[in-house]
Amino acid sequence: LEKKILALESQVPKSYPDVKFLNYLSRKRILITGGAGFVGSHLVDRLMLQGHEVIVADNFFTGRKRNVEHWIGHENFELIHHDIVNPLFIEVDEIYHLASPASPPHYMYNPVKTIKTNTLGTINMLGLARRLNARILIASTSEVYGDPDIHPQPETYWGHVNPIGPRACYDEGKRVSETLTYAYAKQENMQVRVARIFNTYGPRMHMNDGRVVSNFILQALQNDVITVYGSGDQTRSFQYVSDLVDGLVALMGSNYTQPINLGNPVEHSIIEFASIIKGLVGGRSKIKHLAQVEDDPQRRRPDITRAKKYLNWEPKVDLNAGLHKTVNYFKHELHRFKHSQRN
Ligand code: NAD
Numbered sequence: 001l002e003k004k005i006l007a008l009e010s011q012v013p014k015s016y017p018d019v020k021f022l023n024y025l026s027r028k029r030i031l032i033t034g035g036a037g038f039v040g041s042h043l044v045d046r047l048m049l050q051g052h053e054v055i056v057a058d059n060f061f062t063g064r065k066r067n068v069e070h071w072i073g074h075e076n077f078e079l080i081h082h083d084i085v086n087p088l089f090i091e092v093d094e095i096y097h098l099a100s101p102a103s104p105p106h107y108m109y110n111p112v113k114t115i116k117t118n119t120l121g122t123i124n125m126l127g128l129a130r131r132l133n134a135r136i137l138i139a140s141t142s143e144v145y146g147d148p149d150i151h152p153q154p155e156t157y158w159g160h161v162n163p164i165g166p167r168a169c170y171d172e173g174k175r176v177s178e179t180l181t182y183a184y185a186k187q188e189n190m191q192v193r194v195a196r197i198f199n200t201y202g203p204r205m206h207m208n209d210g211r212v213v214s215n216f217i218l219q220a221l222q223n224d225v226i227t228v229y230g231s232g233d234q235t236r237s238f239q240y241v242s243d244l245v246d247g248l249v250a251l252m253g254s255n256y257t258q259p260i261n262l263g264n265p266v267e268h269s270i271i272e273f274a275s276i277i278k279g280l281v282g283g284r285s286k287i288k289h290l291a292q293v294e295d296d297p298q299r300r301r302p303d304i305t306r307a308k309k310y311l312n313w314e315p316k317v318d319l320n321a322g323l324h325k326t327v328n329y330f331k332h333e334l335h336r337f338k339h340s341q342r343n
């Protein structure tokens, strides 16, 4: 055993990506709930590279240690296995509250838990922010607009949500999360930020995510049938993850306290999107129409006037460039998966 310990001690220390040096006045301690997930892990990278101290709290329901493993052991980084339905006692300057399943199959898997995460979890994070007088940013969603009857969707639109449908656990969960945020802000005089995030894609999406981007790319890469739910006339507007991270950081740093849409306004029908992916990946996949999904929003596109005006933000990455990186990521994941099956 002693020999083994000596061998471990003599190992070359792990090298990390270079982080900026910030003195103690500008360096913040930042909590990211859900930081081991898809969006959260990209936000971790951004804030770590900027030289901040980052603490991730995640219950690993849909997140993975692998998404942040390149920071594990770094003196500025801490990963806590924690379910935010339970209170968390730590000291931080800022909170990005992202913990919540985001893809329909994931949030419908345990609807009660989804509601608890977005209500009790948000209360816990707001309570933490209140105690610490920390600024808190809540990750809300375009789903608060439901199946919208106004198009594109501005932040002033109140939405059209079925309160008892299959998506309600998420949609209403996020709506209550927003309501809680503004109730705390008013009652406790807190600094809050609310991002209404539209469909986002990019590397580190989960292979079993079940959302349209990952499904179509994986299907095309494996020459499987591309599954379009319903007619495919329903639309979505897809933003690349680095654009979202830019927007989240800009929002946290701004003085703007009302909800703000973060999304790419370029809109595509789902059937069009299937052809785009097929064209990009190549292969022999056929497009097949399956049954329509219950309460599937028919049109979705952000009005980003507010974000442009108050954050000076707009998306930079076009769909082709973003999809190219995402396809490469999924190719790599498939390879890894097949390799691990053989071993
Ligand atoms: P994701 O599923 O990859 O990440 C969510 C993370 O939260 C995961 O790491 C998961 O393990 C963690 N989590 C879930 N429940 C938790 C709990 N009770 N306690 C602690 N951790 C918990 O999803 P994502 O796409 O990265 O989404 C991040 C946030 O952005 C979510 O709040 C989501 O609602 C919001 N959002 C995302 C999109 C999108 O297109 N990706 C769109 C709108 C809103």
Ligand code: UDP
Residues within 6 Å of the ligand: 103, 104, 199, 210, 211, 212, 213, 215, 216, 227, 228, 229, 230, 234, 236, 270, 293, 296, 297
């Ligand atoms: N969709 C599809 N095939 C799939 C997955 C999704 O046609 O394999 C459709 C889905 O019905 C919806 C759109 O693609 O109209 C976006 O679905 P996703 O689950 O990605 O996100 P949503 O915006 O609905 O939360």
